[in-house]
Amino acid sequence: MTINSNTQSFSSLNGAIKVTQSSQAESSFTTQTKKLTDSVSIDISSNSESLEEETVIQARNGYVNEEKEARIKIMREYYSSAVEENNQFENPYNHIWDKYKNTSSPYYIQGLTKEERNAAYTNELRFQRNGKDNGNLMLKDDPIFKSGGPVSGGVIETAERKAYDREKVNGQFQSLLDKYNISIPQDTKLSFTIDPNTLKATVTGTDDETLAKSVEDVINTADNAKQLFLHISSSRSDDSTQYNAESSSKYGLVQNIKDVTGYNLKDLEIKDGKFVTEDGTDVFEIYAKKINENPNKSDFTKQMTLGSDGAELAKLARNGFDSVPDLVLSIDYQNGSFYDVKQSENFGTQKSGWIKEWKEALFDKKKSQGADSMTESDYSDTTQFTKKYDDIDLTNNKNNTKKDNKEVLSKEELMLKYLFGDGKESKEDNEKNQINNTSLKN
Known part of the structure; x- marks a missing residue:
């Protein structure tokens, strides 16, 4: 993308990425300062016309034990x-x-x-x-x-599959960022919240609005936000407070109706206990017609589908769309990995070590005390293993990371380095200062 010298500003798709040219009247110090405080480097010149092109994130990734x-x-x-x-x-x-x-x-x-x-x-x-x-x-x-x-087998295999999928999703998300040259600064913690009706994500957690909107634009390309939503759902643990069966059933019903008819229940009016389209047609009539015309479904499947969805749809129309809370799902992201929220079991990169400890404890007990000693809580209660991993501060490795990659600096650190240098004097400078101080005293 070429920016004319007279151009004052331009914005990306949805206005997420905005660049404003500094006036030539501004001092070079101000211009340099603005460049140093940029937290994200973005070049979408070759991709802006194909943002909807590819679904990179996949909720499930073919885990093999x-x-x-x-x-x-x-x-x-x-x-x-x-x-x-x-x-x-x-x-x-x-x-x-x-x-x-x-x-x-x-x-x-x-x-x-x-x-x-x-x-x-x-x-x-x-x-x-x-x-x-x-x-x-x-x-x-x-x-x-x-x-x-x-x-491994059973619940242990399920946990290992969730951790495997998380690592794959982390890599897929990074490739998505790389595609649009977006860099999330070290230790920045972002929160992704996905609306189940639109399957679009909102990104929060940072004061850098440009960064938040840039990441938001990218995750909302193609079906990436939908796949992240499904990944969050498949990563839930039994004690998740953001997931419940009733809201999940509502989400499934809304998606079924939308996939078959193209209508979103949230946008439809309710009349006489029915969801109706703009011309007054009962959306379930359209749904039933499409299902019955589907040659890939058996008569039994059609009957079961219409019976189940019809009953749920009638109940939702009778009580109102908002009578059942939406299945809004969230997940955090920091330093290259997504991390689960509102549940004890975390499958993020630095917080999934509990799986190995839990697995070893189960096998040790079974080996030493026999299969008859195993209880339901041994397989269902993982809190004694997850607690210490939940308390891990993901920023603890900040200094180590900088040692390995000295170019990764925060905005404040970049500003200080620009204004005052790196704060480290050479051995020769120290010796000169000591000589000068001694001379002054004499």
């Missing part, structure tokens, strides 16, 4: 061989029973715990019946996994 995949491979190889051996007997199933249940059989396997015996018997029986079609089903207490150590 590598530990589990490795165990499944071991299991398939082991039991495929066992099936070949079992088939050498007249009745393979009787032979499997003898190995795990018949203590008087010469084939009985000694030295297994109750959990190991039941798991091995079930796994081998499944493979005998279904072969490799057994798929990913496995019982982790199987003794063939003992030498490999514990493997």
Whole structure:
């Protein structure tokens, strides 16, 4: 983008990025000061016409539990061989029973715990019946996994998946910033709040309005804000205070109606207990017609969809759109990572270490006290592990970061450096000052 010397100002899309040219009458000191206090460098000359072009952020990123995949491979190889051996007997199933249940059989396997015996018997029986079609089903207490150590599953795997997705989203957001040459200053904490009806984000947390609006413009390109919304929702923990089932159902209904009809319930008038369009048409009539015309849905699915959504829509129209709070979701961002808010479990870069500690504690207890010792709270209550990570001050590494990257300075530091230098005198200067002071005293 070329700016004519007579141009006083120009603004970006939505007015988020604004540049005002200084008058030539201003002093060079004032001009230099303004440049030093800039907190964001933006060059959208080649991108301004394609801001809606690409959805970079993805709520889910294909997490694969590598530990589990490795165990499944071991299991398939082991039991495929066992099936070949079992088939050498007249009745393979009787032979499997003898190995795990018949203590008087010469084939009985000694030295297994109750959990190991039941798991091995079930796994081998499944493979005998279904072969490799057994798929990913496995019982982790199987003794063939003992030498490999514990493997994640269930709630632990869910937590690890959330942390994995967070790291991916962090990288995707950074690539989005890089695309438009936007730099968020070190230690700046931003808050993203997303409206569920428009799926647009508002960015707050900084006094730098230009920076906030620049980031806001970028996150609202294509479906990036929508994907961030879905990521926040999928990262929630059970004690989240910004999420509730009723508001989530309302969000789902609004999106269903909007996706099929193009109408947003929030913008429609309610008449006679119905959401109606500008010409007075019941929006549910349009919705039902579109659903019934969909060749990709079975009649059963159509019936269930219209029955469920129709009942929810009627209730919302009867009580009013605002009778159920909107599912407004927020998330913080600082120093390269998003961080969860209003919940105890955080999946941000420096605050997700609790997952490893929780996982190790569960496996240690199970190993030392047995599977029967495990309680529901062991798997549901993570607060004893999350507390110390919630208290981490993300600005603690500020000095270390500057040591690694000395060019990253705050606005105040840039101003001081410009006015007074870096505040460090050379050894030679110190020696000269000492000599001068001594001379003056004499």
